[in-house]
Each structure stands twice: as structure tokens, then as C-alpha cells.
Amino acid sequence: MSREFAVCAYCLAHRFWKDTDLPAVERANQDRYLRAGWTKQAADWVCPACEAAGVAVRACPEKQVWETFRWPALSFADFAGICGLCRENFLFSAAEQQRFYEESGVPLEVVPNNCGGCREIVRRQKAAQVRLEELLVDPAGAEDFESIGEIYAGAQRYKKAVEALRRARNLHTDPNEKQRLRARVDELRDKPDSPEPWPLSSYSSNPHFYNEQRLQRADAVRDKRVELGDRWVLKRPDEA
Ligand SMILES: [Zn+2]
Ligand SMILES: [Zn+2]
Numbered sequence: 638m639s640r641e642f643a644v645c646a647y648c649l650a651h652r653f654w655k656d657t658d659l660p661a662v663e664r665a666n667q668d669r670y671l672r673a674g675w676t677k678q679a680a681d682w683v684c685p686a687c688e689a690a691g692v693a694v695r696a697c698p699e700k701q702v703w704e705t706f707r708w709p710a711l712s713f714a715d716f717a718g719i720c721g722l723c724r725e726n727f728l729f730s731a732a733e734q735q736r737f738y739e740e741s742g743v744p745l746e747v748v749p750n751n752c753g754g755c756r757e758i759v760r761r762q763k764a765a766q767v768r769l770e771e772l773l774v775d776p777a778g779a780e781d782f783e784s785i786g787e788i789y790a791g792a793q794r795y796k797k798a799v800e801a802l803r804r805a806r807n808l809h810t811d812p813n814e815k816q817r818l819r820a821r822v823d824e825l826r827d828k829p830d831s832p833e834p835w836p837l838s839s840y841s842s843n844p845h846f847y848n849e850q851r852l853q854r855a856d857a858v859r860d861k862r863v864e865l866g867d868r869w870v871l872k873r874p875d876e877a
Pocket of ligand 1: 646647648649650683684685686687688
């Protein structure tokens, strides 16, 4: 008699594997792991009760991609992380993960390190930097120098901003324009440059936060399977 169990990663309830709808791709991957001497387990399977209760959403492994050999995700649950830039807690919700990994084609290894707000700031800064580099190749008229100045001002690089805006002012012949730019230079002249890097690079404060959450669940599932006497639970290589 078969004693293969699927264990829910969220409530640790178990079912006979054959009575679940665990997808074929998961079986195939597990066979590969099994051959490599790993524990056979669907580490993030969500039971129908937990799914109905909204604890986690069922994933669709066929739609996922990953860069290195690993398991597909069978479920997505809300993930709490700490933003590497603002240090605030942020939620990477199950629905967002589904969009991220199954619709946008982001590899499963990629985990956001930053909250949505900071990601948006980094994205905007990078776009501004690309525009700045284009402009700096061959700035021609007053408009170009003004754009350069305003991008530097937005990046709180006031010395460079003032320098570019002064050049823009010198290129203008219209006295109104000259006056407007002079006022802008006066406004920025005495501001100190920001010591922050620009564009911000999102460093990783918690690279394995999400993985840790997954690994904890995987260990709990594995312990439960050992307890159940699941005939497919093997020792991990480091325990052999
Ligand atoms: Zn469950
Ligand atoms: Zn943030």
C-alpha cells in the first residue's frame, strides 16, 4: 500500500499524494531531487481548505520560469520583507507574486528587496539617468542644458545643476528666459549636494528572507512526513 503523503505547508494537514492534484511538473522535479538524494516533498503545496480560507493561492508551475535548477512554486503566500532602502516593512502579496512570476515571466529566484514606493523611485531615477546620458553626449541648445540642469537638480546635485542652468541662461537671447533661469539658479545655488548615491542602488538587506520563509515551511513539511512514515522521505545529503 502506498504511503506517499502530500503535506500542506500552511496547516500541515496531510493527504494521500494520489488523492491530490499535484501537477505533473512537480512530480518530475521531485523525481530529479529524489535521484539526487533529496527528500521527496511538495514543500509548498496548499491544501484545499487553506486555499479556500485565503491562506495561500495555488500556483501554476507550467507558467513559471527559473534560472537555476530548483522546484517550482506550488503556492504563493503573502511575504513580509524589510525594504533595503527605507527599512520599512513591506508586503509582497500572494496576488503580486502570481503576477510577477506567472504573468511577467520573472524567474522564481528574483525576490524584490524593496517596497513598491522605493522600487518606483529607483525606476524613475534610472530613467532620468538614461535621459541625462543621452543629453550629455552632445548638448546643443539652451533647452538641452536646462533639461540637464533640472535632472541634476532632481538628483540633488546642485553644483552641476547650477552650472548647466547658467550655460542655458547664457545661450538664451530672450531677456524673460534669462530672468527666469537666473531666478532658478539663485534658488538652487546655496543648496548642498546630497551625499546619497544617485541613482539609488537597491542593495539587498534580506536576500534570503523569502527563501527562509520557504525553507522553514519545507522543513516543517518534511518533519511531518517523517512523523507520518512517508516511504518517500529520504535523508538529505548532509544528514546521511
Ligand atoms: Zn492547509
Ligand atoms: Zn522602501
